Amino acid sequence: MAYTATVIPVMIASPGDVAEERQVIREMIHEWNDINSARSKVMLTPIGWETHTSPELGVRPQKLINQRLLVDCDLLIGVFWTRLGSPTGNEASGTVEEIHRHLNAGKPAMIYFSSKPVAPESLDREQYESLKLFKTECMQKGLIESFNDLSDFKDKVRRQLSIIISSSPYLSSLISTINNSPYANTSQSLPESNLSADALSLLKLACVDDSGTIYVIRHLGGTDIQAGNQSFGGSSAREVARWEGALNELLSFDYVIERGAKGQMYYVTHKGWTFLESLNE
Structure with missing residues (x-):
């Protein structure tokens, strides 16, 4: 479309x-x-x-x-x-x-x-x-x-x-200015309500328990992105790109923060927990 x-x-x-x-x-x-x-x-x-x-x-x-x-x-x-x-x-x-x-x-x-x-x-x-x-x-x-x-x-x-x-x-100002013009069909750039389904799923899985952790495990066969009790990516380059994109969304909204070396471990931030709780209200 x-x-x-x-x-x-x-x-x-x-x-x-x-x-x-x-x-x-x-x-x-x-x-x-x-x-x-x-x-x-x-x-x-x-x-x-x-x-x-x-x-x-x-x-x-x-x-x-x-x-x-x-x-x-x-x-x-x-x-x-x-x-x-x-x-x-x-x-x-x-x-x-x-x-x-x-x-x-x-x-x-x-x-x-x-x-x-x-x-x-x-x-x-x-x-x-x-x-x-x-x-x-x-x-x-x-x-x-x-x-x-x-x-x-x-x-x-x-x-x-x-x-x-x-x-x-x-960039934020540029995108916001253009998207707020009379000719634009969106009101602002990257609104939080537009979090993709993949990113939201990843955030929910990370918050299944109190650890709020997402692991990125790179190996010879590919890359595994693990949250909760599920793993995504694997040997498919397209799937890895898909779920790394979801993780990058969470990073861009400050819903998670990188804590491990070389991008291997991420923790849900207070903002991330609060956002998820707001969806359940």
Whole structure:
């Protein structure tokens, strides 16, 4: 069924050595849409220099990216491994320029640094030293997240994408403003009454006993999400995505909080217990 949605362009900012990571970001954006878009009336669209630019002479390449792509993006996801990128004349690299301009506009950014092993002889030392300096700059601003491999990266982007969409004042204000316009068919973004059936089931199962606990168990065969006496996900990637999406909903509404290492254990918050009790009144 057709529906009206607020479209949020997401800039994928990265140098050329992280093609696999860029693809993961696109996959996680599409997965978020599949799980959340119809309910939240919000749709994310990935934007990147490798898919949204064309050759043009006479203009600084980065200026074209800034003017035609970056300026319209409301969220930026940046990822690095061993390279910072080529200098633009204004900044240490095009990716750095994109990040700085985006942040200076008051918009949210998610910045990731890969810790994947790399052959020493393949390193461009100058690039790597420049990257370390930029990483230090980002750490001082509290912007970064590290990951060990593509699976770890996928898990973190999947979980943190939902969190930033619901917790960023900029995005919340943007969505609320558009959805409250005379032309919108929804009154506000991500209303609590729109909690999906899966998320509500997960919350109810976690509260079957007083522990209020949800476990995420990752193993070679897949991922199990356990609440109460039931387990979801398993070896089906689609089912895992479905129930991780439900868990991310609960996180975005502050109904659960992560307490275990590496996203393995979650506890129902006071807000979560109160919300569930209100349904029974």
